[in-house]
Amino acid sequence: MKADIWKLLTLVVVLAMLVTSLAACGAPAPPPVPTELPPSEATAAPPPEATEAPEAEPVTLRVGATTIIDALNPATGWESYYLRYWFHDGLVEWAELNTFEPGLAESWTVSDDGLVWTFKIREGLTFHDGTPCTAEDIAWSLNLLMEEKFPPLIGYVYGFEEVIALDPTTVQITVSEPSALMISARLHYAFILPRSVWEGMTVDETMEFEDIRAVIGTGPYKLVEYAEDEYMIVEANEDYYRGKPVIDRIVIQQYATEDAMVQALLAGEVDLITEVPSTAVQPLQAAENVEVAIMDSLSVEDLVINSHVDGTQPESLNDPAVRLAIEYAIDKQKIIDVAYAGYGEVATSVLAPVMGDWFNTDLMAVPFDLDEANRILDEAGYVDSDGDGTREDADGNPLEYRLYAEEIGSYARAIEIISDGLRQIGISAPPTVMDGDALYDFLAPDWDFDMIYWGWGWDPDPDFAVSCFTCIQAEAGGLSDCGYCNEDFDAIYLQQARTLDHEERRELIWGAQEILFQDRPYIMIAYIPTIQAWRSDRFTFTDFSAGDVLRKWTLVRDPQPVR
Amino acid sequence: MQRSDYLIRRTFFALATLVAVVVFNFFLFRILPGDPVKAIIRSPRLTTAAREKLRVDFGLDKPIFFDGERLREGDVAGAFDTQFTAYVRALLRGNLGISFRSRRDVAEVLAERVWRTVVLVAGAETLAVVFGMALGLVSAWRRGTRLEMTILLWALFSWGLPTFFLGIVLLLLARGHLPVGGMVVPGLKPEAGLVYWVDVGRHLILPTLTMTIIYTSSYVLIMRSTAVEVLSEDYILTAKAKGLNTFQILRDHALKNAMLPMVTMVALNLGYTVGGAIQVETVFSWPGIGRLMYDAVQLRDYPVLQGVFLLLAVSVIAANLLADILYSVLDPRVKPE
Numbered sequence: 001m002k003a004d005i006w007k008l009l010t011l012v013v014v015l016a017m018l019v020t021s022l023a024a025c026g027a028p029a030p031p032p033v034p035t036e037l038p039p040s041e042a043t044a045a046p047p048p049e050a051t052e053a054p055e056a057e058p059v060t061l062r063v064g065a066t067t068i069i070d071a072l073n074p075a076t077g078w079e080s081y082y083l084r085y086w087f088h089d090g091l092v093e094w095a096e097l098n099t100f101e102p103g104l105a106e107s108w109t110v111s112d113d114g115l116v117w118t119f120k121i122r123e124g125l126t127f128h129d130g131t132p133c134t135a136e137d138i139a140w141s142l143n144l145l146m147e148e149k150f151p152p153l154i155g156y157v158y159g160f161e162e163v164i165a166l167d168p169t170t171v172q173i174t175v176s177e178p179s180a181l182m183i184s185a186r187l188h189y190a191f192i193l194p195r196s197v198w199e200g201m202t203v204d205e206t207m208e209f210e211d212i213r214a215v216i217g218t219g220p221y222k223l224v225e226y227a228e229d230e231y232m233i234v235e236a237n238e239d240y241y242r243g244k245p246v247i248d249r250i251v252i253q254q255y256a257t258e259d260a261m262v263q264a265l266l267a268g269e270v271d272l273i274t275e276v277p278s279t280a281v282q283p284l285q286a287a288e289n290v291e292v293a294i295m296d297s298l299s300v301e302d303l304v305i306n307s308h309v310d311g312t313q314p315e316s317l318n319d320p321a322v323r324l325a326i327e328y329a330i331d332k333q334k335i336i337d338v339a340y341a342g343y344g345e346v347a348t349s350v351l352a353p354v355m356g357d358w359f360n361t362d363l364m365a366v367p368f369d370l371d372e373a374n375r376i377l378d379e380a381g382y383v384d385s386d387g388d389g390t391r392e393d394a395d396g397n398p399l400e401y402r403l404y405a406e407e408i409g410s411y412a413r414a415i416e417i418i419s420d421g422l423r424q425i426g427i428s429a430p431p432t433v434m435d436g437d438a439l440y441d442f443l444a445p446d447w448d449f450d451m452i453y454w455g456w457g458w459d460p461d462p463d464f465a466v467s468c469f470t471c472i473q474a475e476a477g478g479l480s481d482c483g484y485c486n487e488d489f490d491a492i493y494l495q496q497a498r499t500l501d502h503e504e505r506r507e508l509i510w511g512a513q514e515i516l517f518q519d520r521p522y523i524m525i526a527y528i529p530t531i532q533a534w535r536s537d538r539f540t541f542t543d544f545s546a547g548d549v550l551r552k553w554t555l556v557r558d559p560q561p562v563r
Numbered sequence: 564m565q566r567s568d569y570l571i572r573r574t575f576f577a578l579a580t581l582v583a584v585v586v587f588n589f590f591l592f593r594i595l596p597g598d599p600v601k602a603i604i605r606s607p608r609l610t611t612a613a614r615e616k617l618r619v620d621f622g623l624d625k626p627i628f629f630d631g632e633r634l635r636e637g638d639v640a641g642a643f644d645t646q647f648t649a650y651v652r653a654l655l656r657g658n659l660g661i662s663f664r665s666r667r668d669v670a671e672v673l674a675e676r677v678w679r680t681v682v683l684v685a686g687a688e689t690l691a692v693v694f695g696m697a698l699g700l701v702s703a704w705r706r707g708t709r710l711e712m713t714i715l716l717w718a719l720f721s722w723g724l725p726t727f728f729l730g731i732v733l734l735l736l737a738r739g740h741l742p743v744g745g746m747v748v749p750g751l752k753p754e755a756g757l758v759y760w761v762d763v764g765r766h767l768i769l770p771t772l773t774m775t776i777i778y779t780s781s782y783v784l785i786m787r788s789t790a791v792e793v794l795s796e797d798y799i800l801t802a803k804a805k806g807l808n809t810f811q812i813l814r815d816h817a818l819k820n821a822m823l824p825m826v827t828m829v830a831l832n833l834g835y836t837v838g839g840a841i842q843v844e845t846v847f848s849w850p851g852i853g854r855l856m857y858d859a860v861q862l863r864d865y866p867v868l869q870g871v872f873l874l875l876a877v878s879v880i881a882a883n884l885l886a887d888i889l890y891s892v893l894d895p896r897v898k899p900e
């Protein structure tokens with residue numbers, strides 16, 4: 001009897017060993033390295049090292065990312081802008097965090113009335129498929145965008161009346177009114193697309209074009225292969241007008257979670273990861289052969305206060321004194337320390353400091369001061385008359401607010417700290433987290449919330465950030481999440497967009513920030529850095545001026561493989 | 564005769580369930596909070612006009628079910644020119660729609676993904692059934708011993724383990740030895756032959772192991788409790804008295820009679836695990852159906868979600884039908900009345 005039970009057990013053990021040995025025999029085999037791969041169908045030519053110098057082994061950078069890539073087609077793809085920049089160029093390029101340099105255009109002039117822009121185009125430009133890119137092709141492409149066949153790009157030719165090629169190296173753009181945004185908020189996003197691919201297509205054909213040729217452009221990298229939710233492989237464009245990029249081949253590996261991505265870097269399965277969660281910074285810094293860069297970014301985190309005239313917020317929340325008291329009661333540094341592992345800066349203006357002189361440095365941060373907050377509320381007549389710990393306004397309505405945040409770990413922790421601070425000044429705001437889309441439903445047209453904690457990633461030009469607070473954006477379909485509407489503010493906004501003189505425009509932008517600081521449709525919490533990490537035993541990165549080592553021009557010249 | 568009646572009835576119920584699911588599926592996604600157009604357009608720099616244009620492109624400008632206004636005006640055909648009728652019409656033609664995300668045919672996307680999930684789930688289920696039955700039987704036979712306690716404790720423990728947690732722990736343990744995510748090293752193609760399949764196998768180990776551990780526990784528990792019952796039956800005593808050895812008793816008498824609840828459980832689980840792979844596929848970035856569903860929810864990709872749910876519903880219904888049929892075949896007592 002005893003022997004029989006052992007027979008059965010042995011069976012189980014043998015089976016278990018079979019499985020584990022399967023696992024084990026896989027382990028020692030070195031993982032195939034992408035550089036050894038046979039060239040795929042898309043690269044018809046044999047790898048250059050086969051015919052030329054044999055010692056020039058192609059350099060491959062393996063990038064781990066969690067952003068979902070949606071569509072390759074610029075007419076339907078909204079995500080992964082950094083990838084699109086690799087494939088496509090504009091007339092000008094976004095070089096560093098707030099600087100713009102000549103791109104496909106070498107130089108430009110603008111008429112005195114600010115309506116006619118003339119661009120001198122580089123000579124000898126070609127698209128990835130070998131077709132030339134002359135002034136005529138560029139004019140054709142900008143006209144294509146003006147036809148609204150490419151919804152994600154429509155905004156970047158806004159106000160264009162006519163685009164023509166005067167000769168093979170000159171493009172002339174006529175705009176409907178003077179625009180301060182031509183360079184910094186229009187043309188670097190208005191990608192130049194090849195006629196050889198897109199000519200003669202209807203709107204439907206354009207939208208449904210999912211061929212690999214949809215990403216043909218003039219940029220430093222061309223697409224070799226894309227597998228949805230798996231990876232993307234791109235290859236250097238030898239004919240790129242600023243010279244062949246240092247890295248020959250980039251493989252982007254898609255991870256579904258940040259945890260897996262961080263582990264992949266530690267294991268050396270990827271060389272660089274793009275969105276390091278702040279909680280992973282210390283383990284990565286402690287790891288061998290891993291370096292971490294913490295770079296200023298255009299991301300801001302804010303507490304939105306419902307400011308819409310028809311909103312459902314309690315009347316007391318419209319009182320500037322209450323808003324000021326709330327700001328005094330928020331321990332911003334603690335939020336940064338707890339929710340962002342200390343990586344961030346206490347915020348003052350809606351704009352980010354990296355936006356250069358657009359950022360209003362006169363605004364003084366409101367310190368965390370519960371006594372001052374209590375004093376302000378006392379003075380404004382909000383007292384706790386029934387002794388339940390929550391203040392009431394003159395009509396006896398308690399200062400109870402709905403405080404929401406999206407279901408993101410750092411946001412959830414942030415609103416707990418905010419709620420805690422508010423409780424200490426007699427304001428009841430229990431924290432509630434929910435799905436981001438559910439939050440969107442509280443915005444226009446219902447405006448059915450009191451406070452929401454989340455953030456923005458701004459454009460380098462201040463126009464976009466400021467535009468989000470204009471009256472028109474508070475209408476249905478607009479971008480406003482606070483419902484703020486102020487005619488004086490709108491007037492400043494419109495004027496700055498037309499002001500070509502930098503200093504004049506700067507004063508207007510500073511004024512706009514001052515108004516928002518006083519009215520508090522947002523209480524600004526923190527400026528959050530971009531964190532990237534890479535294997536220092538594989539690559540050296542030294543240029544962090546663009547706030548992203550994968551920004552097109554940084555990527556083209558900066559990374560050096562470790563030999 | 565009786566059996567074929569039973570089968571026809573079962574099949575009819577299965578089909579009726581399917582129709583209900585098709586209808587339910589459509590409305591399920593329309594009552595979700597959030598606007599697909601807003602979710603698609605993450606770049607917020609879009610004019611209201613362009614937004615409306617997208618809405619028209621996706622057919623989201625039409626009323627969802629029924630246009631009462633137009634019916635009152637006597638326009639019957641117009642009143643039913645809705646998102647729902649468009650959905651049903653397309654479905655009848657076998658058209659699952661076009662993904663909002665990639666603009667690809669949903670059927671094509673599903674076809675590409677489904678075998679990846681099937682490989683993962685089938686492997687894990689098979690291992691789990693084998694281990695589960697063996698451990699369950701052993702613990703029932705050795706009732707009251709330390710061995711049984713150990714197996715039982717382990718089963719209860721792993722039964723309570725959250726899948727994603729176990730996945731992350733295994734991922735940390737195996738880091739450096741096994742790939743932490745994906746299905747294959749980027750760029751490697753099936754044309755590469757054995758190298759490709761070995762690499763896919765390496766990527767499969769961790770997700771399969773995670774699922775196996777989680778599923779084994781429920782089989783152990785089921786098998787053990789059924790076997791304990793069976794082993795107390797008189798015919799087992801008779802078998803012992805006949806002088807059969809333990810292995811024979813377990814194999815020929817205990818196992819066969821304990822198989823019924825197992826079969827039901829396995830069939831039902833097969834239906835659910837296709838959807839249940841979502842956590843494992845997310846932790847290990849395995850590009851199957853579960854991951855597709857996860858992304859589709861984030862992007863409010865209705866056509867893909869509808870396609871995935873239809874697929875899941877079909878597999879659950881088919882598994883149920885299979886369980887019903889197997890049950891009537893395996894157990895002569897279960898004769899449909």
